[in-house]
Amino acid sequence: MQHHFLKGFGGDLTKAYARASMVATEAVSNIRTVAAFCAEEKVLELFVRELDVPKQRAFVRGQLAGLGYGLSQFCVFSSYGLAMWYSSTLVKKGKYDDFSNIIRTFIVLVVTAVMLAESLTMAPDILRGSQVHTHSNGLI
Helix, strand or coil, X not given: CHHHHHHHHHCCHHHHHHXXXXXXXXXHHCHHHHHHCCCHHHHHHHHHXXXXXXXXXXXXXXXXXXXXXXXXXXXXXXXXXXXXXXXXXXXXXXXXXXXXXXXXXXXXXXXXXXXXXXXXXXXXXXXXXXXXXXXXXXXX
């Protein structure tokens, strides 16, 4: 999902790099003509100009990725802080006797949530694997 999100904001960089690569390929394959007309600087300027678009898109993509990652980390650690604060409030009011039980519960929940999130990132691969398995079973 993050890949599609960033692709929408940054655009497709492969097309932009392909244009720059085409300029370089043409210049190298026609090096005698380029040298004969002393056009090395002109070809270099054209190549650098073709790289401006991907450079700008990569910068935007990097800024958005950093902002999104920072925001997600802020939410995660803010929720941890809120849970710890609320837990200490419950202990202070006498609703819980032992803070260690709260910490154990908190750690179990955090580890479970992280492992669940990790397993969900593998869902596309699991689905792809099950489709391949299903198709291979259908052929036999």
